[in-house]
Amino acid sequence: MPIPASLNHLIDALRILPGVGPKSAARMAFHLVQRDQRGALQLAHALENALGTLKHCRQCNTFTELDICEICLDEQRNHAQLCVVEMPTDLMSIEQTRSYEGLYFVLMGRLSPLDGIGPNDIALKQLLERASNGIVTEVVLATNFTTEGEATAHYVAEMLRARGLQVSRIARGLPVGGELEHVDPGTLAQALIERRRV
Amino acid sequence: MPIPASLNHLIDALRILPGVGPKSAARMAFHLVQRDQRGALQLAHALENALGTLKHCRQCNTFTELDICEICLDEQRNHAQLCVVEMPTDLMSIEQTRSYEGLYFVLMGRLSPLDGIGPNDIALKQLLERASNGIVTEVVLATNFTTEGEATAHYVAEMLRARGLQVSRIARGLPVGGELEHVDPGTLAQALIERRRV
Numbered sequence: 264m265p266i267p268a269s270l271n272h273l274i275d276a277l278r279i280l281p282g283v284g285p286k287s288a289a290r291m292a293f294h295l296v297q298r299d300q301r302g303a304l305q306l307a308h309a310l311e312n313a314l315g316t317l318k319h320c321r322q323c324n325t326f327t328e329l330d331i332c333e334i335c336l337d338e339q340r341n342h343a344q345l346c347v348v349e350m351p352t353d354l355m356s357i358e359q360t361r362s363y364e365g366l367y368f369v370l371m372g373r374l375s376p377l378d379g380i381g382p383n384d385i386a387l388k389q390l391l392e393r394a395s396n397g398i399v400t401e402v403v404l405a406t407n408f409t410t411e412g413e414a415t416a417h418y419v420a421e422m423l424r425a426r427g428l429q430v431s432r433i434a435r436g437l438p439v440g441g442e443l444e445h446v447d448p449g450t451l452a453q454a455l456i457e458r459r460r461v
Numbered sequence: 462m463p464i465p466a467s468l469n470h471l472i473d474a475l476r477i478l479p480g481v482g483p484k485s486a487a488r489m490a491f492h493l494v495q496r497d498q499r500g501a502l503q504l505a506h507a508l509e510n511a512l513g514t515l516k517h518c519r520q521c522n523t524f525t526e527l528d529i530c531e532i533c534l535d536e537q538r539n540h541a542q543l544c545v546v547e548m549p550t551d552l553m554s555i556e557q558t559r560s561y562e563g564l565y566f567v568l569m570g571r572l573s574p575l576d577g578i579g580p581n582d583i584a585l586k587q588l589l590e591r592a593s594n595g596i597v598t599e600v601v602l603a604t605n606f607t608t609e610g611e612a613t614a615h616y617v618a619e620m621l622r623a624r625g626l627q628v629s630r631i632a633r634g635l636p637v638g639g640e641l642e643h644v645d646p647g648t649l650a651q652a653l654i655e656r657r658r659v
Binding site: 267269270272290291294295299302304306310314316326327328333350351 | 463464465466467468470471473474475477478479480485487488489490491492493494495497498500501502503504505506507508509510511512513514515524525526530531532548549550553569
């Protein structure tokens with residue numbers, strides 16, 4: 264069937280969603296126009312609204328509709344601790360653990376020389392300023408344990424240690440409830456190297 | 462993290478997409494605002510554009526931007542054959558086979574008493590009119606082989622046979638290249654029942 268142009272554009276537009284290939288995009292497009300036009304319109308408005316109202320927290324760089332986000336404004340939290348993450352989604356994952364009381368800094372990316380993302384392309388300068396405010400004493404690096412995340416952690420650690428700040432890195436090892444038999448060799452090797460005296 | 466309200470709305474709005482649960486919706490929302498704001502805006506516009514321009518073909522009921530769709534207007538096709546499908550996506554699947562030369566009729570749904578969808582809720586009246594134009598001689602039922610699709614085919618067959626039209630149903634059986642060992646028992650049983658003399 265010659266697909267109507269506007270439907271084709273919608274299919275193309277849906278492919279920017281993560282994990283959505285040509286087949287799912289077509290399925291989604293038809294679902295929207297066939298079965299849920301009201302939901303489709305709500306989605307269009309939600310997109311425009313989110314893009315229009317979201318900005319970056321002036322202190323921690325995460326997404327917020329305020330000038331300074333609610334976490335940074337929370338006086339109950341430990342303002343001497345700063346946890347550095349790559350993305351707001353990482354911040355959310357840590358918040359869900361309910362085991363961290365300090366503040367955050369969101370880089371909005373990671374160093375990735377292969378993709379042309381260098382130190383000036385993520386918020387490193389802003390992090391340096393933020394961490395040098397005289398209140399922060401410890402910076403916890405919680406970038407991913409990928410090549411890029413590790414490189415970013417290394418770079419940030421060097422940068423901040425030069426300012427006399429205490430820098431730590433979240434632990435690597437077996438997951439809670441993890442069995443040696445089922446963990447990948449790389450993680451197991453690292454868990455051996457980073458073993459702790461008990 | 463207290464998620465900004467506009468981001469929360471976006472996550473909710475994305476959940477109308479088929480196969481998208483709360484976790485993927487959140488991942489998609491963050492992807493859009495973190496990494497592809499331009500794509501997100503294009504998606505919003507594509508949605509609004511598609512909803513604004515798509516309408517139903519006056520003859521076959523599929524989606525089109527015209528009054529009568531290109532397939533119905535195609536004089537090369539066999540206007541005496543009408544293939545009845547549930548959805549425009551089904552029409553596309555058949556077109557992809559390049560083995561059907563007739564026209565279509567899209568019901569935009571199926572009978573589903575449990576969901577309260579009866580004969581008046583899908584385009585059965587329009588189909589009856591369309592099939593009774595004096596040109597159509599054979600109607601091929603290509604609704605799905607689900608309970609609802611089968612019930613719909615049965616109902617449509619009764620309705621059209623009463624008008625003296627020849628009605629057929631697409632075949633059920635093993636897939637091309639299918640091995641008996643790997644096909645489900647229901648399909649195999651049906652393939653035995655509907656065996657053809659060779």
